[in-house]
Amino acid sequence: MSTTGSSIAAGTALAPPPAGYTAPDLERWVQEPPKSQTRTPFQRDRARVLHSSALRRLGAKTQVLGAGADDFVRTRLTHSLEVAQVGRDIGTELGCDPDIVDAACLSHDLGHPPFGHNGEKVLDRIAEDFGGFEGNAQTLRLLTRLEPKIVGDDRPYGLNLTRACVDAAIKYPWARGEGPDPDSPKFGAYADDLEVYRWAREGSVPGRKCFEAQVMDLADDIAYSVHDIEDAVTGRALDLRRLQDPMERSAALFVVQDWYMPHESLDALDEALTRLEAEPYWMSGFSGTFRAAAGLKDMTSQLIGRFTRSAVRATREAQGEGPLSRYAGDVVVPESTHLEIAVLKGLAAAYVMSSATQQPVYEAQEEVIRDLYSRLWNTGTQYLSPLFAELWRAAADDTARRRVVIDQIASYTDVTARRLHEVLFDRDITHITAADTPLPGLGSEL
Structure with a gap:
């Protein structure tokens, strides 16, 4: 299978690209037969x-609260579906191809490991000496290497998406340590994925996300901020009436500032929260009744509409009325909207993610991941799935083999990671292998 980047077999005609796109946008990393x-x-x-x-596995991966913690709570999968809906609507209004945005939104969290951002931090520390770990870089790796779809003579090529779709899924368009903030843990590609990364970014503006990726990023922020508040309220982790207490309000806004807006004043954040509280749909209390549940859902819908309308209006005012795609424009988010979204994200952080009750949970999650890495690294292919065992055997050196172990662990759901840890550390494991361990994620797929 050739790596020419051509999507067309010789002599095969292709329909012209959609408006706003070019023939190179339709190219795939490797040539495929005509369809x-x-x-x-x-x-x-x-x-x-x-x-x-990879998308199916997100159904058992943590969003904010642990997957399976509550029948109502969102998982990475439901979050991704909601992001795709918001992103598709924004993309349609602004004129870029809605299927590219939809695919990017569905893809944006594929690389997240078990236990959400906590799992991401633990894997990054483990892999510090051989390239680190980053959920978005892992997404690129899944799309272009690990997800079983197209396989060549020399290596697997993942889903082999078009250049425009791969580029749209790249949230941080730089390699490790090369971003605007060299100390930021965020990056978009590992060293051994730079070839396909550069292919996807051909014709791009260095350091700038394509328009579809900007829409995906905005949709992610909107869905994340609004739906995490909804989950926190219904899960009784957050009672919005508590924000009327001056001391509690200040403490919550300090977390907002610390997590998301370190360069903004507490007064500016308080003003953003006050604007939201002044809206007639804002719910200051939640009783769990039908009327309360409907009111909370209405608040969710109204907030999504508020943020999307604000960004679409500002983008149109700045960029004009024509269709926007690829590098023909930028998404514009007013500062007031940016602050309101940050406040909602920060409230979820204050009452859920940074809650003292979560610290023992985080510590237990770290132990699971570190134990699994140690066992998998020291036992070769014994506990790797057949797919990752194949990659281990094909690896050129220990650095590549360590990355295979990280890839395997990142593919686990929360449930699989915990159950495998129980099997490996709480039982006699002398004769247990991946082939006879009846756990999801240890079969023929990732």
């Missing part, structure tokens, strides 16, 4: 992500 033209290449990309095993 029916009843679907656009971008519709095909979206379908590949939607049917991927």
Whole structure:
């Protein structure tokens, strides 16, 4: 299988690209046989992500509260579906291809490991000496290498999406240590994925996300901020009436500032919260009744509409009325909207993620991940799934083999990680292997 970046077999005609896109945007990392033209290449990309095993696994991965902690609580999968809906609507209004945005939104969290951002931090510390770990870089790795779909003679090529779709999924368009803040843990590609990363970014502006990735990023922020508040309220971790107490309000806004807006004053954050509280749909109390549940859902919908309308209006005022795609424009988010979104994200952080009750949970999660890494690294292919065992055997050196172990652990759901840890550390494991351990994630798929 060739790595020419061409998506067309010799002599095969291709329908012209959609408005706002060029032939290079439709190219794939490796050539594929011609397919029916009843679907656009971008519709095909979206379908590949939607049917991927990586997307299914997000159903058992932590969003904010642990997956399975509550029948109502969102998982990475439900969050991704909601981001895709918000992003698709914004993209349609602004004129970029909605299927590219949809595919990018569905993809944006594929690389997250078990236990959410806590798991991401633990894996980054473990992998510090051989490239680190970052959920968005892992997403690129899944899309272009690890998700089983297209396999060549020399290596697997993941879902082999079009250039435009891969670029749209790159939230941090730089390698490790090369971003605007060299100390930031955020980056978009590991060293051994730079070749496909550079291919995806051909024709790009260095350090600048393409327009579709900007829409995805905004949709993620909107969904994250609004839905995490909804989960916190229904889970009784947050009672919005408590924010009327001056001391509690100040403490909560300090967390907002510390986590998300370190360069903003507490007064500016308080003003943003006050604006939201002044809206007629803002719920200061939640009783759990039908009327209260409907009111909370209305608040969720109204906030999403408020933020999307604000960004669409500001973008149109700045960029004009024509369709916007690729590098033809930028998403504009007013500072007032940016602050309001940050306040909601920070409130979820204050009452859920930074809660003292979560610290023992985080410590237990870290122990699970560190124990699994140690055992998997020291036992070769014994506990790797067949897919990762194949990658281990093909690895050129210990650095590549360590990355295989990280890839395997990152693929686990919260449930699988805990159950495998129980099997490996709480039982006699002398004769247990991946092949006969009846756990999800240890079969033929990732």
